[in-house]
Amino acid sequence: MSALDLISPSSPLYQKRKGVFPKAVDGFYRRLKWAVMAITLTIYYVTPWLRWDRGAYAPDQAVLIDLAHRRFYMFSIEIWPQEFYYVAGLLVMAGIGLFLVTSAVGRAWCGYACPQTVWTDLFVHVERAIDGDRNAQIRLAKAPWTFEKTVKRLNKWSIWLLIALLTGGAWVFYFADAPTLARDLVSMQAPFVAYATIGVLTTTTFLLGGFMREQVCIYMCPWPRIQTAMLDEKSLIVTYKDWRGEPRSAGLKKAQAMEADYPVETFGIAKARIGDCIDCNQCVAVCPTGIDIREGPQIGCITCALCIDACDKVMTQIGRPRGLIDYATLDDAVIEKAGGTARPVWRTLLRPRTLIYFTIWAGIGAAMLFSLGQRDRLDISVAADRNPRHVQLSDGSIRNSFTVKLRNMETRPRSVDLVVSGLPEAVVWSEVGSRETAGPRLRVPLAPDATTQLRLFVAAPATGEEHVEFRIVAQPTDGAPGSREARPARDDVVFERPEREDDE
Amino acid sequence: MTKRVDEPTGTTTVGHEWDGIEELDTPLPRWWLIIFVACIVFAAGYVVVYPAIPMRHAATAGVFGWSSRGDLAAEVTAERTRKASTLAAIAALPIEALPAQPQLLRTAIEGGRAAFKVHCVQCHGSGAAGSIGYPNLNDDDWLWGGDLTSIEYTLTHGIRNPDHDETRQSQMPPFADVLQAAEIDQLVAHVRNISGQGKPSGAGAALFETNCSACHGTAGKGGREFGAPNLTDGIWLYGGDKAAVRVSIAKAHAGVMPRWNSRLDPVTIRMLAAYVHSLGGGEAPPAPVVAVAPEGKADVGA
Ligand code: SF4
């Protein structure tokens, strides 16, 4: 770029957003989107209010991310910080799930399930209810600021703001006991961070859903780039079948006139001259991102499939088969252009790539479920004091000190016996006991769903190896022998003795 | 450099071409530009109100007068205020009552740990393991008593402080002035023998009875009223081999510990006592300690 370019750029420096006023449409995909919206929004708003009984020592909220106590509860599953790999596993599954969906049906995430899409859709419906459909909206946007327009705008914005507030409000309930937090929020006693979170989410929902809309998808979001790269010629994407639609005729009447000119028998010839697209622009009018799918696959297309619904309606009206715009793969396009029939959808969906993705996805899921069922709910970790490593006691024996952490991940109080194994004649006691009461095992009560930490003193005769590997075992005192509950937890440690000085 | 209009998009290219790859001169979205400008304005404001531009000695102060040091001072003050009531509670309680209050005891031990790192590690070492001449505070051997009250007294008044009446006081005479070298050797043999090393020495036992038993006791078990070490155990402040014991007898040692009441406030001393007592060798007070279950920390995960 030369200096001159900076002074007088060849294209404008910036561009105002072009208003998009999507027209209402009905059809199969619109109804599918309604259903997805209902399900996703219900999940989002209702989940924090579901209850799940975990007994007296754990919260009864079905899904709770308890940051303060570092626990993650999901129905019968409770995850501790050191088990975070389960959450990592979920994220991996989400990633592979996205690969799977994208390679099978393109940007279906964008078109149906992305929060940006769902909330924009919701906002668009509010807009339509207040301002009317596309044409009325365009007129209103151009109109000067009269009293009526102001009232309409204020109405629309306040409803948007209310939805946004509820959206932000629902989010914080995932992080605290929902009923309590709701009460605190109303009485202005909730923590500042709750209000701040709600404030931020309200603002972003309001701006992104109300004003930014397709700008988010086109300029801000990384998914379109990633997903477009994951598509291949066998992915189902929203396609305008130009081989069928072109050349366009102009308008319904003209199409019908042409149809009359060319009787059905000669249709083959007619088709060569005139396509099914009547250039009615319905596909453009309904598009929530304001693009023209007839220009081919493009980054602005979130594959919401509303143009399919719109075009199908037009095709029915002019008596042509549906699906001028339809889900199709690039391979199908080649076949159909050459006059063949596209492969059945199930063969497109079930191909090695999607099957491999599905196998990996399901494999990770199964492995996680299996290990969740098998994981230990009692854990011990022992850290030896490094300074000093050993202490000479007056009776001649040697003492080592350890910091023991016992994690009781069950929601009930338990107790364990700490036993030393592999260190002959060793005795143990804790900070609350004393050498006099020391014995080969130590009973430790464990608080429910908590880490119990104690200092453990181990004394053994001075005679013996300088470094002795031994084991500290936490043996549950409850649970039937052989059951998973009775499974001991253990940690390997080293007993240190002073370097041997030779007697004179 | 040829600018051309890209056909599918209708946008002009910037004119450069790299191996057939061209760049479109797409105009920025207006909102993007607004945010960009807003960031610049914010940055300019930031430079004015916060320390930003490095000068010769320090950065510009900024009109808010903010500094990280100020933040720290505020946090320290807040922490002091927060702790004040706990510290008052520790100060109000006699030290023997501390173990019955697990919360207070825990705070005291942690406070003591911090103070130890500042005031005590110079002699006793960072792990309180001591060294020759400086007692190991982890073990179960105490010259002046190892219960909370005795430790607190020792800390408060120190050992052998000439300027202080209540200080722990004792002095072993140097026996080089009293006994012959051979006699000292016999004593060394006896002292080592009663702690389980070497052969017995009848002459040494007799010498011990005459010269040492007044303070160390007939059996050599020491006495805490004089801070006289127990000579029968496995712990030697100045070393337990022949040479070291000989030096101890001939020249005598008289270690000094500062009295901390001249430098530290009573709460800090009390917390230090609690910490030292917790190291593993702490003795029960005359009345037994109430056994308390170790408390679970609910929020510690890893
Ligand atoms: S482009 Fe991004 S923001 Fe838009 S629908 Fe797709 S994932 Fe959502």
Ligand code: SF4
């Ligand atoms: S082109 Fe069709 S599928 Fe793509 S975003 Fe627009 S309406 Fe949706």
